[in-house]
Amino acid sequence: MKKILSMLLVLTMLFSLAACGGTAEESEAPAPVQSEETAPAEEEAPAAETEADTAGGEKTVLKISNYAILESNYTAFWEGVEAGFEEAYPEYDIEWVTSEYSQTTTNVLTAAGAGDYCDAIFGEHSWISTLAYAFEPATSVLNEEVIGEFDSTILDSCVFDGECYAVPYYVSPFILYYNTQLFEEAGITEVPTTFEELEAACEKLAGLKSPITGNAVVPFGQTTASVAISGTSLTAFIYNFGGDVMTPEGKMSVDNDGFTQAMTTLKNLYDKGYMTENQKLKDLRQSYANGELAMYYDQAWGFSGVSGINPDAASFTASAPAMSGGSGTGQSVLNAAVFMVSNKNGNADGVNKFISYVTSDEELGYYLSDIAAAWSAKTSQADMEVQAVLAGATGSQSNLKAVPMIETLNDLNLELCTLAQNITLNGMSVDDGIAAFKNSTVYQTIGE
Amino acid sequence: MKKPTISKRQAGDVLFWSVMILPVILLVATFIVVPIISSVAMSFTEYKIKNILTGAPAVWNNFENYIHLLNDNRMLPAIGRTFLFVFIVVLAQYVFGMILALILNSNVKCARFIRSVMMMPWVVPTVISALVWLWIFQSQYGLFKYLVKVFSFGMLSDFAILNDTRFALLGIALAALWKQIPLSTLLLLAGLQNVPDDMLEAAKIDGAGYFTRLFKIIIPYMRSVISVVVTMAIIQNFKQFPLIWTMTGGGPSNATTTLAILSYREAFVSQNMGTGAAVTTVWMLLMILVVAVFKKLMPSQEID
Structure with missing residues (x-):
């Protein structure tokens, strides 16, 4: 009798398993009430x-x-x-x-x-x-x-x-957010519009202490950590210099002055200690909200993240359009x-x-x-x-360039992060870094 | 010659255990065997997210995924990093787990309390652990950076472990150890408590010192527990993904790109399920090989 009961129990379990199945059409009804018209x-x-x-x-x-x-x-x-x-x-x-x-x-x-x-x-x-x-x-x-x-x-x-x-x-788009209090303390009266001016400003900002935490201030922030949005930000950085990453048809195109100048500038800023490496945007927002970062590139909406951390951030924040480098006009990605x-x-x-x-x-x-x-x-x-904080960056929403939509865009963005990390953290020369980038699987898959 | 006859009772028994084991066989087949076969089959085809969503069939691509991996300059380093990570974490986990278990087994005061508190890291979800350790390793003002500066007497004032391609994997290993040592300790402690006291007493009376008893009696007696603990650790760290993905995303400069990360990147970032499955197949074979070698080197029979 016990055996029969056990077997009945097992068969019930099997039946339950089968009953849990069913086709997607049967089990994935999109809405509680979907008539035949909803094919x-x-x-x-x-x-x-x-x-x-x-x-x-x-x-x-x-x-x-x-x-x-x-x-x-x-x-x-x-x-x-x-x-x-x-x-x-x-x-x-x-x-x-x-x-x-x-x-x-x-x-x-x-x-x-x-x-x-x-x-x-x-x-x-x-x-x-x-x-x-x-x-x-x-x-x-x-x-x-x-x-x-x-x-x-x-x-x-x-x-x-x-x-x-x-x-x-x-x-x-990616714009420049800067701390007006730190700029004032450093005696900077004009917001940098070129990367030469940025370097001069960084020189003045280096050595300041955060008025909030007392920690040392990092002059500039550009995200390069291994997340896709950092790659988008790096593309914007390259566009600032009039450079390209891809052709409008979605093929790789990095043999241009703007691309090289952007990477050289990035390495230069890192080597001089004006920026910390391998930061995600949310890390930069955290540092900025704590007054430990004097200025940084972020998506316009990123300021919401900053004010979420420090509701008082609006009192010391202003914005400016992306800077220009080389023969670029400070274009950013259409984001x-x-x-x-x-x-x-x-x-x-x-x-x-x-x-x-x-x-x-x-x-x-x-x-x-x-x-x-x-x-x-x-x-x-x-x-x-x-929002008032965007006043300084007015016009940024029209100086934009679209990134071609390709299937492997996120992978390409991560590879751009690797390039940036190679020339900064890994100490590679810009030429070697670009050569390694061109040798990467993603680059080869997309093709020139 | 007379055929062996099966009694009605024996036949009933066979039918009974067959029916009893059927649900398990079905579950294992449905949720383990079929997905593995499907994944291996997928690794020989061109199969992308598009195929799943549009219903387009996978296309056999003449080992193209494996050729792609052989030519991919990330694959071999990823294998090397995976082995290195597994070796460091498993070894350290076993050594520190054993030391803690021995301490807790030595009638130390508040052992119960310590055991409860010690389990906390194991209870914390992996992603939360990763975020906590990210804060500790924060490159500008992290606690770890401060401690390194203090203990190096200011000589290493700028050490950001996750930003250094030579040490980033070690940083993740530290976080993994913090999370995994408690369970190892608990399992080893359970094994320790099963070592018969009379045998240890007898050895002591015979003049065996602490280390002799440890290496000649305790550890051999715990062989099966140690085997389970190490096997679990090998598997867990071979497939370690959330900790690495959350802490470094495989960076900097791919320095923490293990097979788990590479597989995810191929399948869900590049959206190429075929190459993702190929990485997973290689990864699974390597894991089976490692566990098999370990089992061969460490048979689980206990001492008499």
Whole structure:
């Protein structure tokens, strides 16, 4: 009898295992209520009539990946967006898909691989090539009146594989943030506009102590740690000198004066002790917030991170456009926070409404004036009020150059970090560093 | 010759254990065997994220992934670093774990309290440990830099361990040891407490000193526990990823790019699942080889 009972138990367990299975179509229902009309809609026209039947009062869930909601500076804003949107459009429920910033792309791709697609994602411009296949071309999901509001140059920078895969939320180029108190203490009256002026300023700033912690001040910060965004920042640094990393077609192109001058300047600043190496942007923000870094390059919105650490930072911070070196004009990379969108769950109409809502004058206006330092990417919002700290960097949002979207962009960015580390920490000459970079697998894979 | 007959009871027993073992076989096959076979098969194909998301089939690519790895100037150094990391951490983990276990087993005061406190690093999630150690190793004002400066009498005033390509791996090894030693100690302590006191007493009466008893009785008696502890440590450190990725991302200048990091970069940064799977296959074979060699060198039978 015991044996029979045990066997029955085992068979029940086996049956349970089998019952847990099922196809993606069965188990990955995108929303609580999805009618037959909600078939995946690559073929469907933008904003086609694919929404769930809400006649019964049940709501359609919009799954939106948003790492920012986990970051305390932004949580309240995004919760407010959720409440406001659901009030304006009662037929929708927003479900935030959250994960830590650095894990977002992997998690979204993994879920998409299992058939669990997000309707939209709030992310970095550089994520476009990574996530393109988990979403759909914005032009096929968003209505003309929605997508037509965005600056076409910025939309062009979101093109991957011939299609525009994202719409910008705001533009956030790399600009120079500097500590006005330390500048005053060092007797610097003019903000550096060239790298020669930067070096002169660094000479004066070296040796100062932080008024907050009493630690020694590092004059300048440029991120080079092994994370993809550091590679984007290094690309911006190269653009400052009029250099190139890739051709517009996405092939490697580093045999230019600007590229070499940028690397030489970086090495020079490090060798003279004017910058610390191998720092992530968040490390630089921490140092800057503590008054231990006199100036540094960061994405415009990065100041939110600084003020999150030190709410008093606005009192000693000002901004300036990126400096110019060699024959460059201080151009920066066209860097933006973007929304990638999808109609794979048949929620195009909801996605259109969400993008319109979140980029509306009220919502974006509040975000840019109170939450993040950045500029709007909508042509109608060119004069939208931004945070006072950006006043010195006005114009930076138009002196930009797009990075070609290639599949291996993140890997290339990491290899640029290795190049920067080789010529600084490893003591390689600039020529040897560039030669090693050209010999790297990533460089060879992309090709010239 | 008469065929051996199976009684009804024996047949029932066979059916019974077959059914009982079936769920385990299914679970192991589903969650271990199939993914391994799938990963090895993937390593011989061109298979990218695009294939997963668009449903495009993988394409056999004539060992291209392995050729790519052979030509990749990161692969061999990554293997070397992985072995170095495993060797340093496993050896130090065993030595310090054993020392701590011996101390805790010697009726030291507050042993229970120390044992509880000692387990704290093991309880902390790996990523949190990595962030804590990042602060300790912070290149400008980190505690470690300060201690090095003090103990070198000011001669090493600018030592940032994670920024130095020669020592960055050692920095990660220190963090790994902090996290892993507690569990090793606990397991070794459990083994120590099973060493029969009468045998140690007899050896003592026969005039055996402490180290003679340690090397001739205690350690041989603990052989199976030591084997488990070291095997676990080898596997854990061979696949160490979150600590390295969080602390250095494989840098500076690839100085901490181990096979785990390389595999992740190939699969999820380069989005090439095929080459990522090829790294993983090489990595798995090396790990099996190392564990097999260790098992060969250290048979687990206990002394009589």
